[in-house]
Structures are given as structure tokens and as C-alpha cells.
Amino acid sequence: MEEGSAHPVIQNENAAIYAAKIRKEEAGLDFSFPATEIINKIRAFNPFPGCTAKFRDTPLKIWKAVASDHSPAAEKAGQILSADENGIVVACGKGSIRILELQKPGAKRLPVSEFIKGFSFEHGYFE
Numbered sequence: 001m002e003e004g005s006a007h008p009v010i011q012n013e014n015a016a017i018y019a020a021k022i023r024k025e026e027a028g029l030d031f032s033f034p035a036t037e038i039i040n041k042i043r044a045f046n047p048f049p050g051c052t053a054k055f056r057d058t059p060l061k062i063w064k065a066v067a068s069d070h071s072p073a074a075e076k077a078g079q080i081l082s083a084d085e086n087g088i089v090v091a092c093g094k095g096s097i098r099i100l101e102l103q104k105p106g107a108k109r110l111p112v113s114e115f116i117k118g119f120s121f122e123h124g125y126f127e
Helices: 035-044
Strands: 053-054 058-067 079-082 087-091 096-103
Touching: 035 058, 035 096
Parallel strands: none
Antiparallel strands: 053 058, 058 096, 079 087, 087 096
16 A cells, blocks of 8 residues: 555444443552563553552553563562663552653653652652
């Protein structure tokens, strides 16, 4: 097919399925799941409604995360393994993720390198 030569095709109604509207309650993160599932959920819910997790009673919206090479053997799911300008590494049920962008309520979305300047993640857990 040549570039720009696509033609509309009528959808087969028998092959279509119903998908319920996404609810904000579905966007909460549970770090007991494997890292790959958590990363996929963050991508799926971006930009709306955005995934959230609580840290010390503060709900944080997680905008971007990638798989981490850190292998959490004995850590609890949700435990902060490290936090620096390169990201916040969090233990998951299987593997770990590196959070790269997040946001506090009423604040703007920030890369971790900026966010950690005014927020401490030492010795903590995501709920």
C-alpha cells in the first residue's frame, strides 16, 4: 500500500467488544505485582487518570517508570531501595522499577532529579 493511500473500512460489529469506562480507583498501584505489570499499568493510565501510590500518607501520581536492574531479594514490596537524581528504585513482587517522573497533589509534574530536592524518600515504603 502506498503512503497516504489508506481507505476507511466499516467496522465489523460482531467483532467489536464493549470496554467499560476507566475509573480513577483502578489507577492505584500495588507493588506486590511484578515490575513488568506495574510499568505497563503506569503506561496504560497515562495521561488519564494517571497511576497513584501513597508515600507517608501523601498520594503521588507516577507518570513514568522503567524496569530496574536492581534485584530485590529480601526487600518488602513497595520498599524504596534507592532514591537519587537517576530515579527512585522500588521493590515489587518480582523485580523492581525505577520511577522517573512523579507529581504531588496540586503541584506540577517533575522529573525525579527535581522532585527529590524537596522530598525525602529515605527509609520508606510506597503503599
